[in-house]
Amino acid sequence: INFTVEDHDGNRQSIEAPDDMGLSLMEVLKASEYPVLATCGGMALCATCHVEILEGKSELGVATDTELDQLEALPEYFPTSRLACQIRISDILEGSVVKLRGEDN
Ligand code: FES
Structure with missing residues (x-):
């Protein structure tokens, strides 16, 4: 599948990823x-x-309760x-645009 990633500087890049390996977006x-x-x-902890x-x-925009607990703790x-x-x-991710929001290190 293909989707687009926007980095912290606003640059977008198309990413290809296999959807049959059980990988997470992370x-x-x-x-x-x-x-x-x-x-x-x-582990949805950090x-x-x-x-x-x-x-x-x-x-894709619907977080689980576990996620929400973490997200709500963010500034x-x-x-x-x-x-x-x-x-x-x-394939739910196909064509989506994902923006990085985690800390930039
Ligand atoms: Fe820690 Fe996603 S890797 S919450």
Whole structure:
């Protein structure tokens, strides 16, 4: 599948990712060398993988309760905020635009 990533500087890049390997969006972003700390390793505990879904299927903007607890603890989050580690790569992501919101390191 293909989707677009917008980095902290507003640069957009198209990313291709396999949807049959059970990868999370966080894992794909890290593999693509984006600055995602993912301190908790994908346990929905650190919120450093915060992203905003700028364009995409509406389901993508719906965070689970576990995610919401983390997102609400952030200084800034948006109705379309998600934790990238809680999004599985699947065709639901096709054509979406994901903006990095985690800390820039
Ligand atoms: Fe820690 Fe997603 S990697 S919350």
